[in-house]
Amino acid sequence: MRLRHSKLSEKQTFSLCEHFVAGTPVRTAAELVGVNKNTAAPFYHRLRQIIAARIEDESPIDGENEIDESYFGGKRKGKRGRGAEGKVPVFGILKRKGRVYTKMVPNCRSRTLMPIIKARIQLDSRLLTCQHRD
Numbered sequence: 001m002r003l004r005h006s007k008l009s010e011k012q013t014f015s016l017c018e019h020f021v022a023g024t025p026v027r028t029a030a031e032l033v034g035v036n037k038n039t040a041a042p043f044y045h046r047l048r049q050i051i052a053a054r055i056e057d058e059s060p061i062d063g064e065n066e067i068d069e070s071y072f073g074g075k076r077k078g079k080r081g082r083g084a085e086g087k088v089p090v091f092g093i094l095k096r097k098g099r100v101y102t103k104m105v106p107n108c109r110s111r112t113l114m115p116i117i118k119a120r121i122q123l124d125s126r127l128l129t130c131q132h133r134d
Contacts, residue, residue: 008035008043016043055101062122064096067129069108093120 006013012033019029020043030040071087089108093101101120105112121127 006043008039013043016040017047020044020047060120060122061093061095061099061101062125063098064126064128065121066094066096067113067117067127068092069105069113091116093117 015033026041026044027037030037069089069091073088089105091103091105
């Protein structure tokens with residue numbers, strides 16, 4: 001695998017891919033491969049983008065699924081949970097004993113989440129969720 005417009009050799013590219021799969025941190029992988037961390041970090045980021053795009057294209061999830069939203073980021077001071085300032089809502093679908101699908105959403109209202117659910121889950125699937133009102 002060779003990236004376009006990359007000055008990394010094929011050997012360096014392969015090594016960085018191996019370290020990515022092994023879960024090696026960027027700084028450590030950069031040192032081991034012999035490249036700058038500012039070269040390895042965008043490479044890792046690009047690999048994550050490729051993986052996310054491939055997951056997006058996968059077939060719908062079937063069977064028994066759990067769906068829920070969570071909030072990430074922001075400061076701890078003040079309000080917590082839903083509506084807290086600076087937090088990013090993330091919607092997730094978990095297939096029981098299977099894969100996970102997550103997506104950052106602007107809000108967790110039904111008109112935002114229903115199109116995602118309809119696109120990602122087969123019609124005859126069973127959904128388990130907390131009872132969330134809009």
